[in-house]
Amino acid sequence: MDFLEITEPEISAIVPQIFDFGKEYNIWTFSGNLGAGKTTLIKALANFNGIKDPISSPTFGYVNQYDDQLYHFDCYRLKDIFEAMDFGMEEYLDSGKRCWIEWPEVIENLLPIPYMEIKIEHNKNNSRNIHLNIIK
Numbered sequence: 001m002d003f004l005e006i007t008e009p010e011i012s013a014i015v016p017q018i019f020d021f022g023k024e025y026n027i028w029t030f031s032g033n034l035g036a037g038k039t040t041l042i043k044a045l046a047n048f049n050g051i052k053d054p055i056s057s058p059t060f061g062y063v064n065q066y067d068d069q070l071y072h073f074d075c076y077r078l079k080d081i082f083e084a085m086d087f088g089m090e091e092y093l094d095s096g097k098r099c100w101i102e103w104p105e106v107i108e109n110l111l112p113i114p115y116m117e118i119k120i121e122h123n124k125n126n127s128r129n130i131h132l133n134i135i136k
Contacts, residue, residue, distance in 0.1 A: 003130040005123065011041060014130070015048045021132050022116035027093060029104035029111070032120035037128050038102045041120065042072060045100070057102065062087055069097055076103040084110060111135075 001021050003014050022028055030038040043055040051066045057074050058064040062084075064072045071092050078084055084107045093099055093112055104111065114136045121129040 001132040003128075003132075005125070005127040006130055007127050008037070008040065011037075011044045011128075012048070015044050018045065018118070018130075018132065019048060022134075025114060025116045025134070026096065026098050027111060027115035028098070028100045028118060029115060030100065030102045030118050030120065031104065033122060036120040036122045038120055041118070041130070042100055042102070046070060046072075049098075063092065071095070071097060071099045073099065073101040074103060075101060075106050078103075078106045081107055081109055 001017070003017075006014060030042065032038050039055070039057045046055050046066060049070070051070060053066040055066065055072070056064065058072055060077075062073060062075070062078070066072065073089075073092075075084065089107060089110055093110060101107070101111075114134055117133045117135050119131040119133075121131075123129060
């Protein structure tokens with residue numbers, strides 16, 4: 001599923017469709033360049049999901065937990081998969097709770113299949129293209 005030329009104010013309008021597309025999957029990955037809008041989309045999704053805790057990127061701690069129902073990861077600073085295993089990434093992924101993962105490339109081999117992949121591209125006109133895919 002693709003959403004093309006989405007502006008930041010339009011993100012909340014597509015969130016219900018994203019949830020419907022990925023409702024069967026606890027693991028969602030978010031890929032895109034710096035500034036593409038990964039955390040912005042995660043904030044909108046968390047708000048739609050009823051999360052009351054403030055959402056921020058867990059850049060320095062790798063993971064934030066929200067309302068005891070969502071784990072939000074930022075794997076940008078991870079050097080390798082072993083560093084993720086050292087902080088217990090596998091236990092989080094096996095928890096049965098939602099795990100939303102920014103910069104998942106370094107931990108791809110740990111991801112249980114199936115999961116939903118979200119790729120975000122930042123366009124020159126300040127809009128985004130958002131691509132959803134189920135990895136099976």
